Amino acid sequence: MxxxxxxxxxxxxxxxxxxxxxxxxxxxxxxxxxxxxxxxxxxxxxxxxxxxxxxxxxxxxxxxxxxxxxxxxxxxxxxxxxxxxxxxxxxxxxxxxxxxxxxxxxxxxxxxxxxxxxxxxxxxxxxxxxxxxxxxxxxxxxxxxxxxxxxxxxxxxxxxxxxxxxxxxxxxxxxxxxxxxxxxxxxxxxxxxxxxxxxxxxGGTDTDGDGIYDQDDACPEEAGLEIFNGCPDSDNDGIQDSKDDCPNTAGLAEFNGCPDSDGDGVMDKDDNCPDVAGLKSLAGCPDADGDGVADGDDNCPNEAGPAANNGCPWPDTDGDGILDKDDKCPNEAGVASNNGCPEVKPTEEVMETLNSYSRSILFQSGKATFQKQTDQVLQAMVAIFKQYPQANFSIEGHTDSDGPKKMNQSLSERRANAVRDYLIANGISAERLTAKGYGEENPIASNNTRAGKKENRRVEVKLKN
CATH class of the missing domain: 2.40.160.20 (Porin)
Known part of the structure; x- marks a missing residue:
């Protein structure tokens, strides 16, 4: 026992x-x-x-x-x-x-x-x-x-x-x-x-001396905090270093521990202006005038302007409402329809003079070729056209009622175009001139007399809007 x-x-x-x-x-x-x-x-x-x-x-x-x-x-x-x-x-x-x-x-x-x-x-x-x-x-x-x-x-x-x-x-x-x-x-x-x-x-072992025994310490060789199972939070921002993208600088949880010093929602490491609140779209830099150009790159930070002009508004030197970049006459007020240049139109008196010349143009009978003595008249017309380089004109041909109507229509068109061609050949822009024939449709006198027929055989010049 x-x-x-x-x-x-x-x-x-x-x-x-x-x-x-x-x-x-x-x-x-x-x-x-x-x-x-x-x-x-x-x-x-x-x-x-x-x-x-x-x-x-x-x-x-x-x-x-x-x-x-x-x-x-x-x-x-x-x-x-x-x-x-x-x-x-x-x-x-x-x-x-x-x-x-x-x-x-x-x-x-x-x-x-x-x-x-x-x-x-x-x-x-x-x-x-x-x-x-x-x-x-x-x-x-x-x-x-x-x-x-x-x-x-x-x-x-x-x-x-x-x-x-x-x-x-x-x-x-x-x-x-x-x-x-x-x-x-x-x-x-x-x-x-x-x-x-x-x-x-x-018998407990605490290698890193942080008060958390190695058996419970997720980082036993690195002093840390109990809340993080013994792992450190070097910058004391409440995010342990292993999960902190910026472990040595206190930051925010939403940025994985990285700071946003100016509070603009762009973390400092991605913020080109970390000390001044700005916009995400401009990498954290401000845009005071809201023109999409960061103030640091904006030559006119308090006045909205396009990036193409370094943030400044395009100037309008002549104040005609047409920006200099679009204004062909930036130092002279003009109109949009004339690309910023003044719309210079001949007066009624000038137009009467111009038409007195055009009506005296002489053509070969039944043709669209000029008689020799008409050259002086045409040169006088060229001089007037050149005085008004911004004005546009319509050259109109007319005939009397003698002969077939279709023939008269064709003749009036050829004579109008003959005058236009002469003007173009002497330095007038083709874009400023149009030509049209009206035949016998618009008489200004009776076709029953020789004098009336002579008046109806004419070329007229009209100012285009």
């Missing part, structure tokens, strides 16, 4: 260590130093012991308390709230229970002769701290086994523990627990062992 109990104890220890993983995952180890009390009374036995949990808190009559540090435990976190703890303890037993004096009925403490007590125990415990969602109170249940010696006589025990820890800081706390030890040998009584002690967690 003794060998069986020792074998069970070894199996418990080996099984526990084989599954060891971490204490809490940042501080895998803990050491507890404290004191213990052994109570042999409330274990479900006859006198001098009592029923289970009878007078469980009778410290004065039943608890054997060693008056100094008497317990040391080493713990290592396993996983998912489980922890393995190895404990060594010592004590002295001088109270083994109580009984009533048969004569007086007085309750009397049963004593022993100052027995030595040593215990070596291992347990696996489960913490309920996460289940109760507490940061300071850490209740737990444990089960395990051990070996206990009383005056050099030992036996294995099966143990069950109930306890709690109160954490003052992340690493320092108070541990209070009560363990029931069920002995496998009759010569070792069943008993409770209560203990209290200070517990210190350790």
């Amino acid at each position: 003794k060998n069986l109990s020792r074998l069970l104890f070894v199996v418990v220890l080996l099984t526990s260590f084989s599954t060891t993983n971490a204490q809490d995952k940042n501080n895998p180890w803990a050491v507890t130093i404290g004191t213990n009390a052994v109570d042999l009374y409330p274990v479900g036995e006859d006198m001098p012991q009592g029923d289970y949990f009878d007078e469980y808190f009778n410290v004065t009559d039943h608890w054997n308390i060693f008056p100094s540090l008497s317990t040391i435990s080493v713990s290592r976190y396993l996983s998912d709230g489980f922890t393995f703890t190895a404990t060594g303890s010592l004590n002295r037993i001088d109270k083994v229970g109580s009984f009533s004096d048969p004569l007086t009925g007085v309750e009397t403490t049963a004593t022993a002769n100052d027995l030595t007590y040593y215990g070596l125990d291992g347990r696996v415990s489960y913490s309920f701290m996460n289940l109760i969602n507490s940061k300071t109170i850490d209740p737990y249940l444990g089960v395990g086994g051990g070996y206990t010696w009383v005056d050099d006589i030992g036996a294995g025990t099966l143990n069950g523990s109930l306890g709690f820890r109160v954490w003052f800081t992340e690493k320092l706390g108070l541990d209070v627990n009560s363990t029931y030890k069920h002995a496998f040998e009759d010569y070792l009584p069943k008993h409770f062992q209560h203990s209290v002690g200070l517990v210190l967690k350790f």
